[in-house]
Amino acid sequence: MSENTMLKTNERGHLVVGGCDVVELAHKYGTPLYVYDEARIRARCREYIGEFTRRYPNVEIAYAGKAALTMGFARLMDQEGMGLDVASAGELYTALQAGFPPERIKMHGNYKSNQEYRMAFEAGVGRVVVDSLIELRQLSCWAKKLDAVADILIRVRPGIDTHTHELIQTGQVDSKFGVAIYGGEARQAIETAMELESIRLHGLHCHIGSQLLETDAFERAVDQMVHFIAEMHDELGFECEDLDVGGGLGIRYTEKDNPPSVAELAEAICPRLRERLAEHGLAEPRLILEPGRSIVGEAGVTIYTVGVVKEIPDLRTYIAVDGGLSDNPRPALYDAVYEAVVANRADEEPSQWVRVAGKHCETDTLIEDAYIATVEPGDLLAVFATGAYNHAMASNYNRFTRPAVVLCCDGNDELLVERETLADVVSHDVVPRHLAVPQTEECEVGE
Ligand SMILES: Cc1ncc(COP(=O)(O)O)c(C=O)c1O
Numbered sequence: 001m002s003e004n005t006m007l008k009t010n011e012r013g014h015l016v017v018g019g020c021d022v023v024e025l026a027h028k029y030g031t032p033l034y035v036y037d038e039a040r041i042r043a044r045c046r047e048y049i050g051e052f053t054r055r056y057p058n059v060e061i062a063y064a065g066k067a068a069l070t071m072g073f074a075r076l077m078d079q080e081g082m083g084l085d086v087a088s089a090g091e092l093y094t095a096l097q098a099g100f101p102p103e104r105i106k107m108h109g110n111y112k113s114n115q116e117y118r119m120a121f122e123a124g125v126g127r128v129v130v131d132s133l134i135e136l137r138q139l140s141c142w143a144k145k146l147d148a149v150a151d152i153l154i155r156v157r158p159g160i161d162t163h164t165h166e167l168i169q170t171g172q173v174d175s176k177f178g179v180a181i182y183g184g185e186a187r188q189a190i191e192t193a194m195e196l197e198s199i200r201l202h203g204l205h206c207h208i209g210s211q212l213l214e215t216d217a218f219e220r221a222v223d224q225m226v227h228f229i230a231e232m233h234d235e236l237g238f239e240c241e242d243l244d245v246g247g248g249l250g251i252r253y254t255e256k257d258n259p260p261s262v263a264e265l266a267e268a269i270c271p272r273l274r275e276r277l278a279e280h281g282l283a284e285p286r287l288i289l290e291p292g293r294s295i296v297g298e299a300g301v302t303i304y305t306v307g308v309v310k311e312i313p314d315l316r317t318y319i320a321v322d323g324g325l326s327d328n329p330r331p332a333l334y335d336a337v338y339e340a341v342v343a344n345r346a347d348e349e350p351s352q353w354v355r356v357a358g359k360h361c362e363t364d365t366l367i368e369d370a371y372i373a374t375v376e377p378g379d380l381l382a383v384f385a386t387g388a389y390n391h392a393m394a395s396n397y398n399r400f401t402r403p404a405v406v407l408c409c410d411g412n413d414e415l416l417v418e419r420e421t422l423a424d425v426v427s428h429d430v431v432p433r434h435l436a437v438p439q440t441e442e443c444e445v446g447e
Pocket residue numbers: 064066067085108170207209210211246247248249290291292293294388
């Protein structure tokens with residue numbers, strides 16, 4: 001196995017995250033358990049802010065809350081001076097409840113509901129990222145109704161194909177997101193936005209995809225966007241104050257992944273942006289980035305208890321853990337690949353290939369081929385790099401209770417989310433009267 005920066009052990013041979021012994025965490029909080037290393041998340045935020053501001057001072061790094069958002073995470077991002085990208089009423093509500101400054105929030109979504117428009121206006125979010133012409137008109141109506149002005153970016157589909165799973169490609173021509181440059185839709189959106197009194201158009205947004213392991217797509221996005229901004233400047237007099245190039249930087253899920261560093265990303269984007277703007281004689285806009293996965297992904301580990309070890313002679317060994325599809329749908333959705341270690345014997349050399357299966361009523365493989373130490377029922381398995389799009393995508397499938405989330409720093413552990421209880425699972429169920437358990441009639445018995 002190549003160097004795994006999350007593989008830290010203590011004198012007992014236990015895996016340590018954020019200075020905490022995960023075996024003790026498992027005893028304290030139960031499993032499955034999401035464990036985050038707080039210092040690692042903070043370091044990543046600082047790395048982004050540092051590397052980008054050094055090369056392009058007018059920059060905002062907005063954490064994409066879809067990767068993992070709880071009120072605690074929103075507080076942490078505020079403390080680190082990050083902006084926040086939210087994509088639903090629930091994410092916006094979480095941020096506001098946590099006291100995140102609304103002016104640093106960007107409200108996304110390809111279909112925003114009336115509740116979401118209303119919440120965005122009432123909170124005074126910094127930018128609404130408009131995804132369609134229909135939305136532009138709806139937003140303008142809402143602004144008029146509330147006697148307000150909407151501060152917006154327009155999400156543009158630059159027509160860039162990326163080398164990533166098709167479900168997380170978002171900037172290509174055939175995509176549900178944004179307005180296309182190709183065919184004039186984006187031009188029309190800008191023209192309309194500039195005409196509408198209740199709309200203040202601040203700039204453009206694009207997000208080309210996720211888990212990108214090369215910088216070339218970002219470079220192409222910068223070229224395309226600046227070219228388009230220049231055209232709109234010349235044709236419509238459009239001044240672009242904000243250029244948001246989205247998120248998408250990949251992380252290391254396995255030893256095969258070799259993502260660019262944040263410094264390499266900044267080096268790919270910033271000088272190129274400057275150059276392209278200068279070529280067109282354009283003023284420098286504020287640059288916005290929206291990283292999600294690359295902020296929290298590698299800082300998270302999921303701890304499971306091994307329940308069953310099943311050997312199919314001459315074929316393979318299955319180990320079943322007490323979670324699966326409901327706490328990590330990514331292998332099923334995206335063929336995502338993970339690495340794992342036996343957490344209570346993390347210093348032991350791996351010696352066998354196993355298939356890690358979940359406990360749902362289908363073939364919910366978590367890891368097809370994991371190379372780990374010998375394992376027995378009762379052992380703990382730690383799956384690495386589960387910090388992004390795991391808790392955020394967790395479900396109650398099979399009426400499982402969603403796991404707790406713990407934040408660890410310098411050997412201290414703090415709950416971010418409590419484990420759901422079985423009572424939580426039925427708490428929103430309603431039994432219609434005609435289906436209610438019949439009450440047995442009490443009959444009076446005479447003397
Ligand atoms: C608009 C937008 N911004 C940012 C992100 C975050 O992407 P990532 O987690 O890959 O950095 C996404 C992810 O889907 C997105 O759709």
